[in-house]
Amino acid sequence: MREIDAFSLPPPSTERLRLLFLTVAAGAFFGGYWFLVLARDGWRAQNGACGQLAQVADFLDCSTRILVLQSLAPLAGPALVAVLVVLAYVAAPAMITxxxxxxxxxxxxxxxxxxxxxxxxxxxxxxxxxxxxxxxxxxxxxxxxxxxxxxxxxxxxxxxxxxxxxxxxxxxxxxxxxxRDVDRTYLAMFAAICLALVTVVPMGLSAAMTTGATPAFSVTWRNAVLALLVAATFAAAIRAREHDADLRAGQYRPVEMDALLSGGRQERRGLLRLHPRIARRLEVLRSPALLMRPSVAEAVASGIAAGVIVDELGVILQAVLPVPSLVAYWAAGAVAAFPVSGVVGLGLWRAASARTLTWGATLGSGVALGAGLVIGALLAPRSSVQWNLWLSGAPDYTAVAALDQILPGTAIWMVAVLLLLTTLITGWLALAARAWIPGAGPRAWRYAAPFAALLFAVVMGTWFVAARLAAAERWGPADLAALVITPQVALFLMLLVFLSSLALWPRVRTAPAAAALLPAVPLVLVLPLAPLLVAQAPTPVPVGQAARLPDSTQAGAICLGLYTVGTAAFGAPADHPARARLGELLRDSDDPLLRQVGDMFLRGARARSQDLAAVAWTAFVRRCDHLNRYPGRSVPDPVSPFPVEGW
Missing domain, CATH: 3.30.2010.10 (Metalloproteases ("zincins"), catalytic domain)
Known part of the structure; x- marks a missing residue:
């Protein structure tokens, strides 16, 4: 067997440290969201002030500013941790000396x-x-x-x-x-310590003292999982860097290193093992290929951290960027995709360069990554509980993506599609490695990494947008696919499929069997998009009696009907008569802002304007949320149809 160069690619400790920083960022997001949004009392007064404005345009501007601030506030968590880490990193050498x-x-x-x-x-x-x-x-x-x-x-x-x-x-x-792992190691150590001191412990105490049992438990167990993930990742990174240092020293002092480890004593094990077993270190020194295997545990951990990041950062970017929601989530996915590609993709590439990669490990890494993303979606703060039912400062329900609110059939389909797509990407990485490494060497990874990150970003961003839509409304799989994958998006996805297949061309030229299988690659990749072929648009929602709001002038009854009917009251994409009926109902409301929203619906229906109808719908949903949680005046309850006197 050919001699293996363990350092032709970044060593395993590098990818574990990347995973650690990604996990710390996810935990810091959680802390920022808790302390600056959920647990802050000032949001109620600010939202109440918005509800007192006389014009619907002013109300929308005011509430939008608050939502943007609430979206940006969690960034203070990672920023604070970063500042503390840098200060500790600068001061540490002098203090140690x-x-x-x-x-x-x-x-x-x-x-x-x-x-x-x-x-x-x-x-x-x-x-x-x-x-x-x-x-x-x-x-x-x-x-x-x-x-x-x-x-x-x-x-x-x-x-x-x-x-x-x-x-x-x-x-x-x-x-x-x-x-070059000294700086990264100290930064990682300080990041883990600062996360514990700034987020994990204070947030657990705050949740226990300021909320009820349900939200406190929800925060505590998610916080504990992230803390354990950070601790385990840090220990794995430290162990990996010891192997890397042994191999470096063995390049020019092989006999002395072998003798040192053969007669070495194992350190006393604490709560976490920070050094590998001496016997394991000796095995790796003699056979570096043992390090060049993909890790399922790392794939799961990277998926969990990436899931939290995309879920949180997607809401932030959607609020502050003037782009469609899907593009904002793709951007959020890109932020997490590069570390994910550096952990999962680089592990596969390293194994391929050492000729130790198996299809079982490839498929296992893909499934593990997809499972980690689902777990991350469950751990994300916005998916914890319906925060607006417990804390008045929480954003409105449109920012919540609780997966337990998705139809069971749709949820199963979504999880299956995600596992399939992540497995296909890891499979593509394995084929690309075998296609490129023989000619360009292991360092061809520098060209594969950006494209692999793009694939991961598109998959993660698209899936999390679909999760939010499915949690907000009870969409079936076909309707959900048609909502997310518009014809323009489908063309972009097909372009990615074509480029992915083209990247495997060197493999096709040297492997006739692969040439026979290559035409099937686009078909397999497009398989999750099959619902698009049978549903070019969401199934038209009936606008009959079931989709109508209650015929009442009371704002409380209308909003209660909105929570019951949902987007069915809005009608199908081109159902302007439904918006006209909705406008006529709201125009007679006893709430001044809802009356103005009704006028907006009527103007949009007459002009057949989708944009004006969308703005009116946003104002309608947001006003009902404010009337429910921040009433500036008493909103009358719906009048009971039954007599209350004279019985």
């Missing part, structure tokens, strides 16, 4: 000097000797471009009595510098 009362190590013995020179570093580190008791091991610290290696106080003795152990251990620490 002061804590250990360290002094520069001089003069260097010849064996130490030779080891540093053989490492081939452009900037050799400063060797420091700890003056604080017996240091059990060496470690690397500092920040670019000035790094340090902390040595135990007994280094001068051991450099004479056991030089091979000293040089092997030092080579391992220099391996961290060759991998």
């Amino acid at each position: 002061r804590w250990h009362r360290a002094e520069p190590y001089a003069p260097w013995p010849e064996a130490v000097r030779a080891t540093v020179e053989e490492a081939g570093l452009s900037r050799p580190p400063v060797l420091m000797v700890s003056g604080r008791g017996l240091l059990p091991r060496m470690f690397t610290y500092g920040r670019y471009p000035r790094y340090r290696v902390m040595l135990p106080g007994s280094i001068r003795l051991y450099a004479v009595t056991d030089p091979s152990t000293v040089t092997a251990t030092l080579a391992h620490e220099l391996g961290h510098l060759r991998n």
